[in-house]
Amino acid sequence: MSIPAELRYTSDHEWVREDDDGNVVIGITDHAQTALGDLVFVELPEIDTELAPGDACAVVESVKAASDVYAPLAGKVVEINSALEDSPERVNDDPYGDGWLYRLRPEDPKQLEDLLTADDYERLLVDSEEE
């Protein structure tokens, strides 16, 4: 299970990457795509949508289940990965790369510090496995 050290995470299995321009890229983790199985549909937020932390802003649907994706921090959607419309399998094939979901201009970049580190997230997965 891949958990890149340079990313931040949420307990809802989203990852967040800070880009040089201050925007953040958001996707779902390798664990999330494995648990969901092959995706057949991805619904993304509209550009310019203002999101509050915890807002359900995207949907990932596999043959097993449809799951909401929640906004990890407040901000405005500036770009979406439209390629997923025709090829949702990118999320399965490359969850931290080609399978990114959307790009956000954070309201307060400091909120990033509140998110889980790779170590935190790994511990969360281990704990939930032991339950």
Place this chain on the structure above:
Amino acid sequence: MDEALIFERSRPGRAATSQFPESAQSNDIPAELLRTSPPLLPQTSELDTVRHFTRLSQKNFSIDTHFYPLGSCTMKYNPRACNSLAMLPGFVGRHPLAPATRSQGFLACMYELQEMLQEVTGMAAVSLTPMAGAQGELAGVAMIRAYHVNRGDLVRTEVLVPDAAHGTNPATATMCGCTVKELPTDAQGDVDLAALRNAVGPQTAGIMLTNPSTLGVFERRIDEIAAIVHEAGGLLYYDGANLNAILGKVRPGDMGFDVIHMNLHKTFSTPHGGGGPGSGAVGVAPRLEPFLPLPVVARDDGHYRWVDADERPLSIGRLSAFMGNAGVLLRAYVYMRLLGAAGMERVAEYATLNANYLMVELRKAGFDLAFPDRRASHEFIVTLKRQAKATGANAMDFAKALLDEGYHAPTTYFPLLVPECLLIEPTETESKETIDGFVQAMQRILAQAHEDASHLKGAPYSTPVRRLDDVRAARQLDVCYAPANTPEAPEAAEL
């Protein structure tokens, strides 16, 4: 053997009426109304058509041919008596627009069905018109909304739904213009009361609950839940999916529910599966009666009549043409009359006994229960998480292997809260021998999983169609047949 599509059997000019050339022409349609191009329908003889559909029906897994323990669906046997009485010529031949004076027999049955459903659920009034469970849900939440709006309380738009609920619950609330707040479930399968207390407020329209829940356990603190929601000004909606477990024993009305939908096609034994026709009758507490969907049947001095919108200006309106699925309602009516009050209690007792017996036998056979400390209601959950980890064979592989054993698979991967789960509901109409046979089949599959899980990955081996590529089917949805070289053909159409 593969069965060709009916379209592939099509030959130009061949028709059911081909052997009767004289009768095939109808001369009373004006020429300008006749179509100039033939419709895109298969052209086959009557005999070819009958054989085709008979062969397809023989490939079916159905309650008439196989044990069908599909959790949360209550696939019980549909007694033949219900069908033969509902098919009496007086019922079948009645025109839906026949005046009430000419429909007293049918209206009497509908009236008595309303009365029996009120009695067995503890509700004040019932409307039979919703055509299926999802429409019954829609009617229920629409009535809750209408009730609040009619009181001038416009801010109650939030509906609470436990995370174990059927997916239709949040969908229904959304369709009614409400927002959904999800409630967590505690480790024992009950609604988390602390979370409920935090969630209710002046914005709460109501809560949608299934009891017993989809986890197969009875919500023990229902009284407290009802008090919390009512105190906050919200109403309680009962999803009747699992009514079979409590029939004649406990009444949703007595638990504090304000509105309920019943799946007559589950609990009251009318044929279902494959998309209908169903019946999602709704029952309400007195304060919601003015909002019931129409028509309903009333009785004055021994005469039965329709109640329409003139008498019920606050009604949420019509949900179907005429009287819902009249034939389904009649079958449910006969079934209830045959059962009587004692028979209804027996339904709940044997549904629960069969489920608990099967649950214990599967545990003895080495399977893990999702809620080992709880008594099952009419269904229960086995989790194959341990087996999947140890052998690689998951819940889907077990489900497919069951088909080869001659059993319809239980519900798989639902509820979503439990990993690698099978939701199993034997119903009251199965014998001990059938249930024992199912346990032995599960044991054989478990042994196979430990021996050679890859064999299970290939299952089913004996069905007309082997395992489908469900990912490809979803990504390249193609459900319309069109012959090659037509504008509708798949090559030309946008996929």
